[in-house]
Amino acid sequence: MSNELTIKDYSNGNTPTWCPACGDFSVLKCMQRALFSLQISPENTVLVSGIGCSGKIGHYYGGYSIHGTHGRSLPIAQGVKAARPELTVIAAGGDGDGYGIGVGHLVHAARRNLNITYIVMDNGVYGNTKGQTSPTSRVGYQSSTTPSGNPDIPVNPLLLAWASGASFIAQGFSGDAKHLENLIIEGIKHNGFSLINVFSPCVVFNKSQGYDFYRENISYAENPARTPQEYVGILNQSSMPVGVLWKSDNNDSIKPAQQINNRDNDLVAYLHSQLV
Numbered sequence: 001m002s003n004e005l006t007i008k009d010y011s012n013g014n015t016p017t018w019c020p021a022c023g024d025f026s027v028l029k030c031m032q033r034a035l036f037s038l039q040i041s042p043e044n045t046v047l048v049s050g051i052g053c054s055g056k057i058g059h060y061y062g063g064y065s066i067h068g069t070h071g072r073s074l075p076i077a078q079g080v081k082a083a084r085p086e087l088t089v090i091a092a093g094g095d096g097d098g099y100g101i102g103v104g105h106l107v108h109a110a111r112r113n114l115n116i117t118y119i120v121m122d123n124g125v126y127g128n129t130k131g132q133t134s135p136t137s138r139v140g141y142q143s144s145t146t147p148s149g150n151p152d153i154p155v156n157p158l159l160l161a162w163a164s165g166a167s168f169i170a171q172g173f174s175g176d177a178k179h180l181e182n183l184i185i186e187g188i189k190h191n192g193f194s195l196i197n198v199f200s201p202c203v204v205f206n207k208s209q210g211y212d213f214y215r216e217n218i219s220y221a222e223n224p225a226r227t228p229q230e231y232v233g234i235l236n237q238s239s240m241p242v243g244v245l246w247k248s249d250n251n252d253s254i255k256p257a258q259q260i261n262n263r264d265n266d267l268v269a270y271l272h273s274q275l276v
Helices: 024-037 054-060 073-083 095-101 103-112 157-164 177-189 211-217 228-237 256-275
Strands: 045-049 064-067 088-094 117-122 168-173 194-199 241-247
Touching: 024 054, 024 088, 024 117, 024 177, 045 054, 045 073, 054 064, 054 088, 054 117, 073 088, 073 095, 073 103, 073 117, 088 095, 095 103, 095 117, 095 157, 103 157, 117 177, 157 168, 157 194, 157 228, 168 177, 177 194, 177 241, 228 241
Parallel strands: 045 064, 045 088, 088 117, 117 194, 168 194
Antiparallel strands: 168 241
């Protein structure tokens, strides 16, 4: 009997029950293909998910999975990685799960910089509970919780993770599967905490941000930023950049905390230069 891995090894045979055309189908497939491409055996991986539509991703995965509580995929994933550092650990969730009740864990996971990959399926809505306004809903979004339009500025996960010390930040789109697969490959290969925010359309409850909306508004970043100036520049040039946006090496002798302090000092100096 051959022990050669096949793509089928990364599925447990369960049929996904997401709504037709949900972006999460693509995220699941891209994650499976990324692990297959890297030839990481399913038994050497752990997928930790939260609550919501995105939380069901572990129900269909062929490796080990833990379905945690709302907003708590990151602390569980960090515990797994601390106990079994040889395993490939992936945390997954949605924008409501990760940037709402779980947003504090993002800050601490980023600054600790443990070697885990965090995939967030961002659809700008609480889809599992039928369409309420989420932390990333656009200003003016109307729902049962904001019938007159969302008055709040949405959370910017790219800035939040960067300010917290994340060493790898990427953003993808589930409508571009090959590009997303490559982002997940790069995130898993990175030696440190990786955030991959994925525009994953909810075509049922957020009809204003479907596949065509993202195709018309995303822009591809060719290379990751290496300085605060470059990173701020990428985010200023486009409200929806996709690609590897930030990547810092972990092989130098400077401790992570000092890296963050140096980055903060560089950013303050840059912003001051723009004001004077």
